[in-house]
Each structure stands twice: as structure tokens, then as C-alpha cells.
Amino acid sequence: MKQIVITQHGDTDVLKIQETSDPIPSSDEVVIKVKAIGINFADILARKGLYPDAPKPPCVVGYEVSGVIESAGQGVDSSKIGNPVLALTRFNGYSDKVCISEKAVFPIPESLDFKRAAAIPVNYLTAYQLVYVMGGLKKGESVLIHNAGGGVGLAALDIALHLGATTYGTSSAGKHSFLKERGLNYPINYRNHDFLSSVLELTSGKGVELIIDPIGGKNWKKSYKALRSTGRLGMFGVSTVTDSTAGKVIQFAKLLLHTPWYNPLHLMNANKSVFGVNLGHMWRERETISGWMHEILKGIEEGWIRPHVDRSFPFEQAGEAHAYIEARKNIGKIVLVTDG
Ligand SMILES: NC(=O)c1ccc[n+]([C@@H]2O[C@H](COP(=O)([O-])OP(=O)(O)OC[C@H]3O[C@@H](n4cnc5c(N)ncnc54)[C@H](OP(=O)(O)O)[C@@H]3O)[C@@H](O)[C@H]2O)c1
Numbered sequence: 001m002k003q004i005v006i007t008q009h010g011d012t013d014v015l016k017i018q019e020t021s022d023p024i025p026s027s028d029e030v031v032i033k034v035k036a037i038g039i040n041f042a043d044i045l046a047r048k049g050l051y052p053d054a055p056k057p058p059c060v061v062g063y064e065v066s067g068v069i070e071s072a073g074q075g076v077d078s079s080k081i082g083n084p085v086l087a088l089t090r091f092n093g094y095s096d097k098v099c100i101s102e103k104a105v106f107p108i109p110e111s112l113d114f115k116r117a118a119a120i121p122v123n124y125l126t127a128y129q130l131v132y133v134m135g136g137l138k139k140g141e142s143v144l145i146h147n148a149g150g151g152v153g154l155a156a157l158d159i160a161l162h163l164g165a166t167t168y169g170t171s172s173a174g175k176h177s178f179l180k181e182r183g184l185n186y187p188i189n190y191r192n193h194d195f196l197s198s199v200l201e202l203t204s205g206k207g208v209e210l211i212i213d214p215i216g217g218k219n220w221k222k223s224y225k226a227l228r229s230t231g232r233l234g235m236f237g238v239s240t241v242t243d244s245t246a247g248k249v250i251q252f253a254k255l256l257l258h259t260p261w262y263n264p265l266h267l268m269n270a271n272k273s274v275f276g277v278n279l280g281h282m283w284r285e286r287e288t289i290s291g292w293m294h295e296i297l298k299g300i301e302e303g304w305i306r307p308h309v310d311r312s313f314p315f316e317q318a319g320e321a322h323a324y325i326e327a328r329k330n331i332g333k334i335v336l337v338t339d340g
Contacts (some may be wrong), residue, residue: 004094004318006057009049012319023099027075030105032087032098036118036312037336038064040151041239042280044322049248050241053280055091062093066108066117076102084108088121090283094318096338103286106293109300119151119307119333124296125289126279127155130212130234132163133292134275139164141209144199144226146219147239148184149175154308154332156212157184162304168208170195175331199226207231216240217258224260229271236277308332315339
């Protein structure tokens, strides 16, 4: 089988294709012949050495794939061989074959092709946890989705609209018309305008009930100020760490310096709450994740979950795919496709 290996931390040229022996499934595992691989911002951070959860190089990252079950261990019903599936992987997704527990695998609804199926697991599970499970968004409330044009952002928009909320979203200006077509009520160009002033202006000074923020650092401080009473701030990423070209230590030091500390007494008096989400640390909660995935796949059938693939790149062009996301060109998901 072929894998895309991060040979060392660095630019896109550190990604190299290597061959290794085919995996053999143990009793409760299946081998998926991979058709499409979802790329996540975390993969880029891992390549740059800015993602503490990632294995040390040489390593293979990748959190999600879609494909066909090629073989199965003795404990798995063999009639599942040949079934189209999507899977949440813990690294190793950048491969043309993936060996994984049968419990981490879900059937692909008929209406989905392999590319869109690979766009579901990380984006929609993260958004579901942020917006619905922990954010508790309700009909009639308002939500500010940072990075609304990204993979998690579009997923959060689908869920917020389904719940009947008013939606505000920050993104580069070039993504606004697409976001409006998808149903976003108020796009905000955060790169030219102060998003805090924009949100307060649009809400007559009140702010919003829920904010989901993957930017981190100073952005979290501002987001907190944009919450109205009963507001919740969901923090789930530190994209800002890639803004500087300084060394790793300096980048993290700057991030920490600007990261807010929340005082319980202040939270109490402000009637606000803050919470964090890291899907990558939910591996032991397999049943919970399966329950969420069940709801998401039901949403596909019902039409309110709409995974959007901006572009697909051939397996051999993982570097180009990373560069495209780093240049902020993507709207929604970028996937790699194999020739299998
Ligand atoms: N905690 C979790 O479980 C979890 C799960 C998934 C993702 N995340 C986090 O959520 C964020 C979005 O992830 P994603 O995979 O959906 O990727 P993505 O949204 O497709 O990320 C690319 C977009 O991020 C925006 N962006 C903001 N700051 C940026 C920066 N400093 N450099 C480059 N782009 C920047 C750009 O949009 P604009 O052009 O609109 O600025 C860019 O197009 C990342 O921080 C990721 O680590 C966390």
C-alpha cells in the first residue's frame, strides 16, 4: 500500500509517498480500500511541527477517509466486504489502504459520493459537538461562526440553520456570496473590519448567544466580549499560531501571552460560559461519537447536512492541497483522491 509520510517538520516538500506492506486486519478490524481522504487544518499544523497531538516524524497523519471494505477480520460479518463506508481514523488516513476497528466505520448514505463522504467525519462531528451538544444552540438564538467558510464553519452553519438560529459568520470577503447562498444571514469581513464592532452594531449592542472560535489568542478575548448574557464561547483551535513565521517556541509563547484566563467570579457575574472542544481527545467515547454520527447521517437523508467539497487533489499532490488551504483559498473541504 501507499502512504503519504511527513518525513520531517517543514514546508510541503517534506510530504513524500512511500510504499509499505498491506495491512492485515485483526479480529474486530476491517481494511478499507480508500477512495477519498479529508484534509484538515490540523494536518498542516502537524506538518509544520505545531500540533502537539501528532506523532513524531516520520509519521502519517489523516483523520478521515471514505472507501470500500476490502477485507475483514474473523470477528466481522464478511457480508460487509464490498460495502462503501466512511471512517474516522486516528492518524494514518493519508494512505490508500486503512486498517481500522469496525466500530469506527459507518455506511455511506446512497446520495453521497466518496469525496463528500470523506468531508463529513471531522467537520460535522466537531461542529455538532460545538453547536448542539456543548453550545446548546436553540431556535431564536444567534450564533457567530468564526472561519465560516472553512470545513468546520460550513458544517456549523448547516447545524445552526437547522436549529433555527440567526447566523453571523466571519470569513475573507471572497467567500461571502457563497456563504449567503448557503444561508448565512450576516457575513463579516474580519480581515478588514473589527468583528467585535460589527457584531455589536448588527445586534444593537447586545451580542450573540453562541460563538465558536478556532482562531485563538487575542481573538478569544474579543469573542468573549461579543457574547450577550447567557452567552457561550466554544474554543476549538489556534489557527493564529500559523500567522507568524517566527520559530515554533516564539509562536507558542506569543499564543500563550495573548490567551485569556477566565475567572469563575467574573463568569458568574457576566452570565457567560466558556468551553473547549477537541474531537481528537474523544477516542474513548466511541458510543457517544457513534450516536452523533447517526444523527449527522440522518441529516444527510433529510437534506440539512450538506457537505461541500471545494476541490479534490490527486493522492500524489498532498503538498499542493496543503498549500491551497494555507493560502486561504478553500471554501469548505479539500480532499485527496486515490486512483483505486
Ligand atoms: N478542536 C477540534 O476538535 C477541531 C476539529 C477540527 C478543526 N479544528 C480547528 O478548526 C480550524 C478550522 O479547521 P478546518 O479543518 O475546518 O480548516 P479550514 O476552516 O478549511 O481552514 C482554512 C481557513 O481558515 C481561515 N484562517 C483563519 N486563520 C488562518 C490562518 N492564520 N492561516 C490560514 N488560514 C486561516 C481561512 O479562512 P478565511 O479566508 O475566511 O480567513 C482559511 O481559508 C483550525 O484551527 C482547526 O485546527 C479543531
